[in-house]
Amino acid sequence: MEQNQQFFHAHHSPMGALASFTVGEFGAHGGMGLELGAPYAGNVFIGYQDGEGVVNAFPFYKGAKDQSERYVQKDDVSSLKEHIFEDVNRDYRWATDGFAAPGISFKIITPFFDIPDPQLAQQQKLQQACCPAVYVELTFDNTSDQDWTGFFALQGDELRWNKLIDGGEQGLVGVSCRDQIGIASQHPNARAFSHFSVQSALSKMGNNECFMLGPTAGLMIDVKAGEKVTVPLVLGFYLAGNVTYNRAMQYYYTQHFTGLQQVLAYAVNHFDDYAAIAQQNDQQLAASKLNQHQQFLVAHATRSYYGSTQWLFDGTESVWVVNEGEYLMMNTLDLTVDMLFFELQQNPWTVKNTLEQFVNHYSFYDEIFHPDQPEKNYRGGISFTHDMGVANNWSPKGQSSYEMAGLDRACFSHMTYEQLTNWVLCCGVYISKTGDAQFATEQRGRLIDCLQSLLNRDHPDAEKRDGIMSFESARTEQGGEITTYDSLDHSLGQARGNIYLAGKSWAAYLAIAKVMQDLGEQQQAELALTAAQRCADKLADSLDPQLGYIPAVLDGHSSSAIIPAIEALVYPYEMGLLDAVSEQGPYARYISALKTHFSFILNENYCLYADGAWKLSSTADNSWVSKIYLNQYVARKVLKLDIADNVASDAAHQRWQTIGASQHACCDQFSSGKPIGSLYYPRCVTNILWLQE
Structure with missing residues (x-):
């Protein structure tokens, strides 16, 4: 893909959840949105703080165009130098969307497959098809001689976050907002945080990693000098109860998942299965006789189709x-x-x-x-x-x-x-x-x-x-x-x-x-x-x-x-x-x-x-x-x-x-x-x- 075409928004959605993790445009709002007709008006922060204290991040937030490299002085007393990746390589396939910059890469995984007929299919197949989650594989490659701190976080003015509770049995670490959206991982070294901003969290303002007044939350992980670390994480969506009016209906996934915590646990436990399906999707399109532009257009259209789908249950x-x-x-x-x-x-x-x-x-x-x-x-x-x-x-x-x-x-x-x-x-x-x-x-x-x-x-x-x-x-x-x-x-x-x-x-x-x-x-x-x-x-x-x-x-x-x-x-x-x-x-x-x-x-x-x-x-x-x-x-x-x-x-x-x-x-x-x-x-x-x- 030509360099000037690397930055554009794309849906990344589960099937039938009318939900999207929309990201990809330089300096634009994005994030996890439910039942929206536009990208969520929030920010996505993915990057790492290097050994010099510089916060290196992808440009997936509003204002990134103005923050290519500068010092930031905030009300929360953090004073950190920021560097925005501008030379980003993007690998856009049918069910995966990969981004790479120096020292970091991440891949968003959105598998799709035949949704079985609910009147005929086995319950486990239906549960697999309706799980309202998106999958992310985040990799840090620290070739320096100093330790880093990696992060994946979301921010929204109206968002307030909580640490996942009862995650110990599943080994889940993560955050959730109103039991409707959440980020989770089972990586043993990942830790959850919420704060005013990524910078304020990295500055260690106070000693409360999950500061609930902050609109920014996600996962952090320490990456030792010379170490390469891959963190699988999942983004879960959930809306309980009736969601339509005049004819009351629920999301079909509520028939298989009792809440967001169960969605996140199921998604984390089946991460490899979904990733394998996505790989098959990618291989199928790559093996077609379509030229590179046609392959892109098919992949782009498929994502937006699923981002608009709603699998409901009327009782x-x-x-x-x-x-x-x-x-x-x-x-x-x-x-x-x-x-x-x-x-x-x-x-x-x-x-x-x-x-x-x-x-x-x-x-x-x-x-x-x-x-x-x-x-x-x-x-x-x-x-x-x-x-x-x-x-x-x-x-x-x-x-x-x-x-x-x-x-x-x-x-x-x-x-x-x-x-x-x-x-x-x-x-x-x-x-x-x-x-x-x-x-x-x-x-x-x-x-x-x-x-x-x-x-x-x-x-x-x-x-x-x-x-x-x-x-x-x-x-x-x-x-x-x-x-x-x-x-x-x-x-x-x-x-x-x-x-x-x-x-x-x-x-x-x-x-x-x-x-x-x-x-x-x-x-x-x-x-x-x-x-x-x-x-x-x-x-x-x-x-x-x-x-x-x-x-x-x-x-x-x-x-x-x-x-x-x-x-x-x-x-x-x-x-x-x-x-x-x-x-x-x-x-x-x-x-x-x-x-x-x-x-x-x-x-x-x-x-x-x-x-x-x-x-x-x-x-x-x-x-x-x-x-x-x-x-x-x-x-x-x-x-x-x-x-x-x-x-x-x-x-x-x-x-x-x-x-x-x-x-x-x-x-x-x-x-x-x-x-x-x-x-x-x-x-x-x-x-x-x-x-x-």
Whole structure:
């Protein structure tokens, strides 16, 4: 990794705990945060005091940029010289994140693995999967002829610490705050401390190592001259009791751990097991055919996904939630459909769990209207909400936290049509990938309802259908629907007549047809296939020979060019419907038109930046990298277009994360390489598909 890209924040999270040890940016706040949509506003101190009394530390705290090397005079009467490591080597892999400076190195270990189905798995496997801890291997290499004191500490204005009690039996040494976060080790020479600051503790102000008024706490260890010492330590998280509102739920880990102390003990005792899993994760990514930039992007996305996950228990069964990064919206359906491929690889039960939650709590039947006759409503059909709530507050049944009536194709309007396609696509891909015949049978009637709802939103009169969305949901109250690209211009933000969304409806029809065929519902399958053909023909016919591509919105006015015209091909491809995406198949004209479209626009005149980075729309300087990753896969793997394979593009997208978004962990929404929203975000795991190339 280039030196100027070494310092950037990254999530380091257990699976399903909505918790993150965020660290890595030079001179920025970070630390252990619970249920946050941003890095914790604290400081991380890792380093050692050498034999000359100099405090050497990594620059992972606010103000480090101003403290490269200076004397510090504090109220606590310490007067120590500080030296901040600026030449730091970082080794960023899939499940480990290593930092090295003279005399010191540390590795943050965040293993991930298949989360077993809670209804089927053994209790010990579930306990292993839900343990809310992060693992750190801290090494001091004292080649000098004087003794050192090493330290690992956290600081926060509102934090007050206590020494771990009853740790003797387990050999645990450490500190905790409010029984919610803690640091622990079994190393025999480690000692716990809390004080005003690391400096005040090292200055031995007073003779109380655990001074409870201090907001800084952690572990210290003496390192003799010529000695090399490695200290394994764990960072534990724990929230007891109900943590959600309107529908009371607890964290699933409370079913296996009675409190923070037990989490820390279990994590310390199984440190080597988790470290071995992380090593396997790292080796798997390193052995892939991905270039170094792609490997980085996969690792970065995976961390942010797990940092947003929440494995809950409602008193009867597990409930899976992925929070929407900085916004903390719960199970946003237009993210679910993109994270689908990662979850199906890791733990398919979470996809089924989310689909069932939408059916049971966040589905509805609506009416529709045509913009030319907004006062006249027609029967619409079933659809699903944008999300399930926000910041642990479950929305009322059939409502989201995001969607608002009375808006015309503007941010926060309803996404009724897109969420309908999203639920269908998740359902179809899940059934195809897992072979879950029981779930398919259970959803038979619902999928038939979804088919009719899609058809109605094309046109209630079957004779007037042209394959794409023409009617709006009455939930908008005479407004207009939008897509997941909610803050973009009409090229991708508007739902009606949008070729991105039309492609998803084509894929949804194919998904319904596949499930219906397998269930023996031939009449419904034929109805869906007819609709898919109608949609494909409409889009193929819309290739404008004068423009050289298909305009983004089929309204007779748009001239925007968009990359996501090809996006929906991923769904039939992943369902194994290879004939559907072939130039020799039933939708050959459509596939050929998409190839022509994409080949024409992937250049600096339309959808490329000068450095090779992709731009989703020619008329909006606003891109979501999760969608770029997805469309890269489609262009390379499905359409087999060499033009989409460019290392310079991958390097540019890496710079977006490590330079542009260095303070926000993995981000999704960028303008010219600068993050403008969707910070701290989970959706970028669409790039898991690259491992199939």
